[in-house]
Amino acid sequence: MPKMPHGKPAGVRCAHLLNDLRCELFGLATRPRVCSSLQASMEMCGSNRDYALQYLHDLERLSNPSTQSP
Protein backbone atom coordinates (compact mmCIF):
# COMPACT_ATOMS: atom_id res chain seq x y z
CA MET A 1 0.00 0.00 0.00
CA PRO A 2 1.79 3.09 -1.19
CA LYS A 3 0.56 5.35 1.63
CA MET A 4 0.77 2.63 4.30
CA PRO A 5 4.01 0.77 3.53
CA HIS A 6 3.88 -1.19 6.79
CA GLY A 7 0.26 -2.27 6.33
CA LYS A 8 -3.03 -1.03 7.76
CA PRO A 9 -3.47 -1.64 11.47
CA ALA A 10 -6.85 -2.94 12.58
CA GLY A 11 -9.27 -0.16 13.39
CA VAL A 12 -7.34 2.45 11.41
CA ARG A 13 -8.94 4.07 8.36
CA CYS A 14 -7.10 3.12 5.18
CA ALA A 15 -5.11 6.05 3.77
CA HIS A 16 -6.39 5.09 0.30
CA LEU A 17 -10.06 5.38 1.22
CA LEU A 18 -11.36 8.56 -0.38
CA ASN A 19 -13.79 10.94 1.31
CA ASP A 20 -16.62 9.55 -0.84
CA LEU A 21 -15.68 6.02 0.42
CA ARG A 22 -14.19 4.86 -2.88
CA CYS A 23 -10.80 3.15 -3.03
CA GLU A 24 -8.26 5.33 -4.81
CA LEU A 25 -6.29 2.20 -5.76
CA PHE A 26 -9.24 0.48 -7.46
CA GLY A 27 -8.07 -1.03 -10.73
CA LEU A 28 -4.39 -0.35 -10.03
CA ALA A 29 -1.67 -2.96 -9.59
CA THR A 30 -0.75 -1.40 -6.24
CA ARG A 31 -4.12 -2.32 -4.72
CA PRO A 32 -3.50 -5.06 -2.12
CA ARG A 33 -4.46 -8.55 -3.29
CA VAL A 34 -6.59 -9.06 -0.19
CA CYS A 35 -8.68 -6.06 -1.24
CA SER A 36 -9.08 -6.98 -4.91
CA SER A 37 -9.92 -10.61 -4.10
CA LEU A 38 -12.53 -9.82 -1.46
CA GLN A 39 -15.97 -11.09 -2.45
CA ALA A 40 -18.73 -9.16 -0.75
CA SER A 41 -21.61 -11.16 0.66
CA MET A 42 -24.93 -10.46 2.35
CA GLU A 43 -23.48 -11.89 5.57
CA MET A 44 -20.70 -9.31 5.44
CA CYS A 45 -22.59 -6.29 4.13
CA GLY A 46 -26.12 -6.75 5.44
CA SER A 47 -28.56 -4.11 4.29
CA ASN A 48 -26.93 -1.00 5.72
CA ARG A 49 -23.64 0.66 6.63
CA ASP A 50 -24.04 0.23 10.40
CA TYR A 51 -24.42 -3.55 10.02
CA ALA A 52 -21.34 -3.77 7.78
CA LEU A 53 -19.22 -1.69 10.15
CA GLN A 54 -20.29 -3.83 13.11
CA TYR A 55 -19.40 -6.99 11.15
CA LEU A 56 -15.92 -5.58 10.41
CA HIS A 57 -15.49 -4.55 14.04
CA ASP A 58 -16.39 -8.08 15.15
CA LEU A 59 -13.93 -9.63 12.66
CA GLU A 60 -11.13 -7.38 13.88
CA ARG A 61 -11.90 -8.20 17.52
CA LEU A 62 -12.10 -11.95 16.86
CA SER A 63 -8.85 -11.98 14.86
CA ASN A 64 -6.87 -9.81 17.29
CA PRO A 65 -4.22 -12.06 18.89
CA SER A 66 -4.30 -10.04 22.11
CA THR A 67 -7.96 -10.94 22.69
CA GLN A 68 -7.48 -14.69 22.19
CA SER A 69 -7.47 -17.16 25.05
CA PRO A 70 -4.23 -19.13 25.51
Ligand code: SF4
Ligand atom coordinates in the same frame (compact mmCIF):
# COMPACT_ATOMS: atom_id res chain seq x y z
S1 SF4 B 1 -9.99 -1.54 -0.75
FE1 SF4 B 1 -8.06 -1.84 0.38
S2 SF4 B 1 -6.66 -0.26 -0.40
FE2 SF4 B 1 -8.71 0.31 -1.01
S3 SF4 B 1 -9.44 1.68 0.58
FE3 SF4 B 1 -10.14 -0.36 1.15
S4 SF4 B 1 -8.53 -1.18 2.49
FE4 SF4 B 1 -7.68 0.59 1.38
